[in-house]
Amino acid sequence: MAVFHIGLIINPVAGLGGPAGFKGSDGMAAQALALGVEAKAARRTQTALEVLLGLRERLHFVTFPGAMGADLLTEMGFAHRVVGALSAGECCAADTRKAVELLQDAGVALILFAGGDGTARDVCAAVRDGQPVLGIPAGVKIQSGVYAISPRAAGELTARLLEGGLVRLSSGEVRDIDEQALREGRVTARWYGELTVPQEGGYVQQVKQGGVESEELVLGDLADWLQESWDADVRYVFGPGSTLHGLAQNLGLQTTLLGVDVIENGHLLAGDVTEAQLFELVDGHASRLLVTAIGGQGHIIGRGNQQISPRVLRAIGLEHLRVVATKRKLATLEGRPLLVDSGDVTLDDAFPDAVRVWAGYKEELLYPLGK
Incomplete structure (x- = not known):
């Protein structure tokens, strides 16, 4: 059974300022504790x-020591x-920011963090682009759009991801009120950035009941998105399969249905390449890899695309891999994870x-991956 790695960060002083009437907890935790306020994060x-x-x-x-996560996980019996x-x-x-950096280094799929808008600011300051995070509301101020509507909702959304439900990724704004100004009677909010957050999509139920998703229309939409976002002088590797072949056709490109093709600056650079040719094209050159899933089975690497070898994957970088799959195709997996079998256990x-x-x-989804 595949194990899912999740990061956890608790800001133990989050929310202390509320019961004390401090309009926030930034720099006020010691005073709140002195007044007998109980920490609830x-x-x-x-x-x-x-x-x-x-x-x-x-x-x-994966978590930080003591009250920032380890104590609670030990108490609840989580590995x-x-x-x-x-x-x-x-x-x-600084503790929160350091924790975010280390959890990302550990390769967690999702970072759960408990706090308020100040905590979200700290996460935003240290998070890498595209790292999924989700806030557990525990602070005085919850203006940012990166928190679940309740602690239980955060748990339910995480459970949905583990169980193979389709979870959409979206950008959530990080905003915070100037607490000092608020204490002086002035409400001043400021935008600090955006985080990648999972959101409840309800896609599996919708696809099974309605069956109205048009593969052709979706591929047309994906082609529009890709065409708008091509990076100049970057080589895009299209894996085999009808999904990517259809995507390429919508871009006006004649790729091979069962081969691997390389696109650069919106034009076909090389078609139906061998593993050796592909490695030569991507080694030392900025590249992106697009693959799809085998419907009903779920493999994205190691079935029908052996040209995308371990050395090719390492040359491109796993962070530059994107799966292209319609919600209808993902629904055929019935909650099972996507799979990789590169032939290199360490890489897998x-x-x-x-x-x-x-x-x-x-529209991006976050979907479990098995190995």
Whole structure:
């Protein structure tokens, strides 16, 4: 059974300023604690994680020491690995940022973080582009669009991902109110950036019941998106299969149905390449890899596309791989994960636990990956 790796960060002082009437917790945690305010971030995180207890055997957390995650995971019996070290004294923004960096280095598929808008700012300051994150609301101010509507909702959305439900990726804004100005009676909000967050899509149910998704229309939409976002002088490797062949046709390109083709600057650079030819084209050159899934089976690497070998994958970089699949095709998996079988166990283990899937015009899903 595949194990899903998730990062967890708890800001233990989040929310302390609310009961104390401080309009926030930034720089006010010590005063709030002195007034007898009880820290609740861990309990709210516990509410989210209780939803995942039945999936415990499929989960492995990576977290920061003590109250930032390790204590709660130990208490609840979740398997976990601790990285990093806490700063001396009260938990601070630097701890959160360091935790984000280390969890990303560990290759987690999703980072859950508990806090408020200040915590979201810290996550935003350290997160890498495209890393999925999801906030568990535990702060005084929750203006940012990166939090679940409740702790339980955060747990349910994470469970949906583990169980193979289609989870759409979207951009959520990080906003924060100037707490000092708020204490002076002025409401001043500021935009700090955007994070990639999973959202409930309800796609599996919709596709099975309605069956109205048109493969041709979706491929046309995907072609429009790709054409708008071509990177100049970057080589796009199109794997075999009707999905990518149809996508190329919508771009006006004559690719091979069962071969691997290379596109650069909107034109066919090389068609039906061998493994050796492909490696020569991508080695040392900025490249992107587009593959699709075998319908009903789920393999994205290792079935019918052996030209995309381990050395080719390493040359392109796993971070530059995108799966192209319609929601209808993903629904044929009935919740089973996508699969990789490159022939290199070490490389297979380096794949993330979930991959980004292009499913429509500017529509990305996060879908589990088995190995």
